[in-house]
Amino acid sequence: MSTAAAKALAGILVFVSYSVRLTYAIVHLKSLSASFIDAPARFAVSVNSTGICGALHLADPLEACSSLLNRFRSQEIDTIKFALIIRGKCAFEDKVRNAQDAGFHAVIVYDDRDKGNLVSMIGNSQGIWVPAVFVSKAAGETLKIYAQGQEGECCIINPSFPESAWTVMVISFISLLVIATVVLTFFLTRNRRLNQRGTNPHRPSVDAKLVEVLPCFTFSQACECRVGDTCSICLEDYKDGERLRVLPCQHEFHASCVDSWLTKWGTFCPVCKYDLSTDATCSKVNERRTFLFF
The missing domain is CATH 3.30.40.10 (Zinc/RING finger domain, C3HC4 (zinc finger))
Known part of the structure; x- marks a missing residue:
């Protein structure tokens, strides 16, 4: 394998290792007994193994690109509160910080695009102490309809399979792919050299x-x-x-x-x-x- 090809493969693997993070949390709406898959934000804190439940509130304004009007003072925060925010108009980090500053304990951002893929929200983690997840537009619209601000109506739950196990699986798969690529490249290079040297058994022979x-x-x-x-x-x-x-x-x-x-x-x-x-x-x-x- 050439040096350029090796560097390119290494770059791809680093990118994949950084960008691949399988969904490991579920947003559950108790009133419908419905669950929605999500992609956790990279810059927010992770949901612990027991999960987190709270009252679901619509952010005001819904895109949360400025300070929220529905704010909670410290004496009013007697229950855990989730902020439901729509994607767009500003960075994910800004949305989460505005919700956190307004007294919310967790953030659910939903897509504004039909049939869009779940994205892993990226931002600066400094000063962020609330969990945040991203869900599809269909999930967000459903949560929006049934958001009543009632205690424990919405939960973000960890499945029994922890993130570390997913990480091990992803790294193992990537490692196997690298080994297979190296071995295949070795044999292809070897066969090409044998062909050039004339030692390939499939070359023409003398009668x-x-x-x-x-x-x-x-x-x-x-x-x-x-x-x-x-x-x-x-x-x-x-x-x-x-x-x-x-x-x-x-x-x-x-x-x-x-x-x-x-x-x-x-x-x-x-x-x-x-x-x-x-x-x-x-x-x-x-x-x-x-x-x-x-």
């Missing part, structure tokens, strides 16, 4: 009948005409009485070694890369084969 008519001789230590003492294929020294085959480029090898090489692994000389599949070479070998047979 066995053409290989058989290449000249051979019996090796002898006493022979002064020999070129080398070692077979470049098996790296074993030649011994007296062994049968050697000579290629048109004048390089010799053990007959069994070079025969296997040419018929199974490649069409070229292992030493100088002389290609025996060229038309000129095939013609010479065919002429020799014709001469031997006739």
